[in-house]
Amino acid sequence: MNKILEYQKLEGELISIDKKVNQSPAMKAIEQANQNSNNAKNEMKELDKRAGELLASFKKLQEIMQRNVQNIQYLEKQKIENSDKGQIKKLYDNIKKVNNNLNIIEQRINEINKNIDGVLKKFKRVKEQANFSKDKKVKALAEVDNLRKSFDAQKAEIQSKMQALQNDIPAKSFESYQRKRKENIFPVYVNAIDEQSQMRCGGCKSIIPSGRSSKLKSDGFIECEECRRIIYIDENK
Numbered sequence: 001m002n003k004i005l006e007y008q009k010l011e012g013e014l015i016s017i018d019k020k021v022n023q024s025p026a027m028k029a030i031e032q033a034n035q036n037s038n039n040a041k042n043e044m045k046e047l048d049k050r051a052g053e054l055l056a057s058f059k060k061l062q063e064i065m066q067r068n069v070q071n072i073q074y075l076e077k078q079k080i081e082n083s084d085k086g087q088i089k090k091l092y093d094n095i096k097k098v099n100n101n102l103n104i105i106e107q108r109i110n111e112i113n114k115n116i117d118g119v120l121k122k123f124k125r126v127k128e129q130a131n132f133s134k135d136k137k138v139k140a141l142a143e144v145d146n147l148r149k150s151f152d153a154q155k156a157e158i159q160s161k162m163q164a165l166q167n168d169i170p171a172k173s174f175e176s177y178q179r180k181r182k183e184n185i186f187p188v189y190v191n192a193i194d195e196q197s198q199m200r201c202g203g204c205k206s207i208i209p210s211g212r213s214s215k216l217k218s219d220g221f222i223e224c225e226e227c228r229r230i231i232y233i234d235e236n237k
Ligand SMILES: [Zn+2]
Pocket: 201, 202, 203, 204, 205, 206, 224, 225, 226, 227, 228, 229
């Protein structure tokens, strides 16, 4: 039992080293950069869509403008060939109407141009932000890499100690320990908490039923029915 507890303690050290790396500011910076880059991608997609819509309405207005220009040309030709006063007035009115249309269209085109300009500016800004984020990520990745490397020797030493201990641990115990580790259970072995004659699991703190308590006392260990850790009685206590 002592050997596997020692093994568990060493594994705990490995886990806390990995935690130091995974919870480092550089790692958080990487996560933030990833999120920023996702946001930028979505924003750029939206802007792309908006630009497409603006371009389509621009083209449509251009077509309408073309038609109106043709109308004016046609009407002007009519004016020269026609001398009837009533008809001339009608022609003038028509030309005026078409001119008005053209003014409105021009205004709209200007508006669209302004909007397209705005979209392009925003696109540029988002892209710059994305690039900045990317640079930060590259730096943070290098930082995490360095941090990880700084623990290499320490980890190797712990791992070799674990390797050596493994030979002294009964295969059955070791296998069951590894099985629980694969389920992400840690620590696997926990102390029994003995309070006011009531026993509790040292991992999840749930109360151990009296029948199981006696088994724990006679066998020295049981599996927690709640968290599946192995509860043992610490004889050194
Ligand atoms: Zn438990």
